[in-house]
Amino acid sequence: MSNGDRIIRVNYLARVEGEGSLLIKLKGDQAAEVQLGIFEPPRFFEAFLRGRAHREVPDITSRICGICPVAYMMSACHAMEDALGIRVTGQLRALRRLLYAGEWVESHALHVFFLHAPDFLGYPDGFAMAKEHGEWIRKGLRIKKAGNAIVALLGGREIHPVNVRIGGFYRAPTRAELEPLLPELRWAREACTESLMWMSTFSFPSLERDYEFVALRHDEEYPFCEGRVVSSKGLDLPLCEFDAHFEEEQVPYSNALHARVRERGAYLCGPLARFNLNFDRLSPEIQALAAKVGLGAPCRNPFKNILVRLIEMAHAFEQAISVIERYELPAEPCVSAPTRASTGFGGTEAPRGLLYHRYQLDDEGTILDAKIVAPTSQNQKTIEEDLFALAPELLQLPHEDATRRAEQAIRNHDPCISCATHFLKLRVEQA
Amino acid sequence: MNETRPKLAVWKFASCDGCQLSLLDLEDELLALADAVDIAYFREATSRESNGPFDLSLVDGSIARPEDIDQIREVRRRSRHVVALGACATAGGIQALRNFASVEKYKSLVYAKPEYIHALAESKGIAEFIRVDFELRGCPPNKHQLLEVVSAFLAGRRPNVAAHSVCVDCKLSGNVCVMVTGTPCLGPITHAGCGALCPTYRRGCYGCYGPAEAPNTQSMARAFQHAGVPDVDLVRVLRTFNANAPAFRKESERHE
Known part of the structure; x- marks a missing residue:
C-alpha cells in the first residue's frame, strides 16, 4: 500500500441498534472500498414464520426490533388485512395513527438526543453530553417519555405492545383514558420546536447527494401506514408491485441483505426521503417550522436528518393531539373476516423508513411464505455510497476525527442492525 | 470522574x-x-x-x-x-x-x-x-x-422479583378471568412480571415471560383442549418467545 493509502476501521459501531462494523479503504483522494459489515446474528424470521397462524404474525414479527415493534406489527396487520379483504377505518384507523406517532417519537427522540447529538457536540454519549447540556438531554428524555406514554397506554407497554391485532385492537381505550395525555403532548410539541431551533445551530458538514428517495405517499396525509410507493426518480406503484421493482442481494461481509431498485441501484428511505417526497402533506404549521430553520424540499444533506427527525416528531405530536381531541370510543375494538387462500402486502413508514411485508396464506390462514424488507437493509448500500462521497473530506482529517466523522455519517441514517439481519460493524483501516 | x-x-x-x-x-x-x-x-x-x-x-x-x-x-x-x-x-x-x-x-x-x-x-x-x-x-x-x-x-442483596404465575398478579389487579369467558390464557403457567397485561387488555396471556415456578403445564393443556383449542394451536402458543424453556418445550412435544 502506497503512502497515500489509509484504512479506517471500526470493529463494533457504537450508538446504533445492533452489531455492525465499518471498513473504509482510502486510496489517493477517494475511497477504494467501503464495507458496512453486519455481524448481528441471523435469526431466520422468514423461515420460522412458515407454518404459523396468520393471527400470530404481528406479535412474532414485533420481536424483529425492540426499537420499532409497532412498525412490524402494523406492516404485518396491513398485509394480513390485505390478504383477507379487511378495511380498518374511522376511529380504529385513528388509534393506529396514534400508536404509530408514539413509536416515531420514542425512536426519533432516543436517536436525536442520545445517539446522534453527541456526534455534533463531540461527546462519546448522551451521559457525557448531559454533564454540560443537561437541560437538553432532560428535555429529550421527557419528549421520549411522552411518546412512550402513548404506546404504553394504547399498547399495554412501550416495547412489544400486547394490544395490537389484525383488524384493530383487543381493547379500545376510552376518551377519559386518552385525554390525560394531552397536556404533556402539547408541551412536547413545543419542546420539539425549541430543540429544533437549538440543533439548527449545530455545524453541518456540506455533503449533498443525488439520492433516489423512496417513501410511501398518501392522498392526503404525511405517510404512516398507507400509500403508494413513490420515488424521486419516477417510481409510483402499489405495494403489490414492490418486488417487481426492488430486489435484495447478499454480500459476503454482511448478514443483512442489500436492497436496490432493480433498474438503478441504491436508494434511500427514512425521514429524509419522507420529508422530500411528502413535504406538501405536512400541515402549514409544520412546514413553517421547517422554513424557520431553512429546511424545505429538496434537502439532500444526510447530516440534516437530525433536524428532519425533530420536524417529524413535531408532526407526530400534532397528529397525536388531533386524534385524541377527535376521539370517540368505537363500537367494536376490531374488524374480523374469515381466512382464505391469498397473498397480502403490507407497507408502513417505520421510523427508519419503508417496512415491507408480504405473506402467502392457505385457506386456514397458515403462512406458506413470508418476505420482510427492513428499512436498514434498504439503506445499507446508500450508507456505503455516502461514505464514498465523504472520502475526500475524511482524507483531510486526522485519523481519529475521520473515524468519528464516518461514524457520524452512518448514524445519519439511524441504522437498525437488529432489523436488517436478516445488518452493522464499522472498520476504517489505516495502513 | x-x-x-x-x-x-x-x-x-x-x-x-x-x-x-x-x-x-x-x-x-x-x-x-x-x-x-x-x-x-x-x-x-x-x-x-x-x-x-x-x-x-x-x-x-x-x-x-x-x-x-x-x-x-x-x-x-x-x-x-x-x-x-x-x-x-x-x-x-x-x-x-x-x-x-x-x-x-x-x-x-x-x-x-x-x-x-x-x-x-x-x-x-x-x-x-x-x-x-x-x-x-x-x-x-x-x-x-x-x-x-x-x-x-x-x-449486594438478592433482587426482589416474584416467581409466581401471572394469575396471582391478575387476581391482585381485580381482572375478570378471561378463561371464564372462553379465551385461552397461559396465565396459570406463566412467570409474573408484566403486571398481567394481556388479560387487562382482554386477551389471553401468550407466555412471553416463560414458565412460572413449578408450572402445571399438563393441566393447562387440558384446559386449552376443553376450550376447543386443537393440538396444532396448543403447540403454537407454547412455542413462541420461550419455546426452548424446558417446561414449555416438553409440553409442546407432548402435543406434536
Missing part, C-alpha cells in the same frame, strides 16, 4: 435489542443511574469502551453463533455478577424455533448464499454455557424490575 463507582456493562447477543432498550426507557431514572454507576460498556448507548473487570454485566440475547460461546465465557471471566436479561438470554428467544427444525434449511430459505452465514443448530439461553447469578424474565422484561435487579446487585 469518580472511579470508585461500580462498573456496569451491557452485552448483546442474538436479540431484538429491546431488553437493553428497556434501560434507556427508564427516562426518569437514567441520568441518576449513570451518576451512580460507571456505564463502562454499552455499545447501543456509548462509544466508550472498557475492558473491565465489571461489577455487573447485563446480557441481552441468546447464544446462536459459534463465536458467541467464547464471547459469553469472556463476559463471565470479566464480570463479578452476570444477569441474563429477557427471554432470549434466559431461554433462547423466538430464534430458538430453529431448535425444532433444521438450521441448514432455515439458512437456505432466507439467504441466497447460505454458506456465508454462521449459525449454531440451536439458539440457547446463556445459563447453558456459563454460571448466571440471576435471570430476569420477559419479552421484554419489566423496566422497573430491571432497575430493581441492578440496584440489588449493586447493594
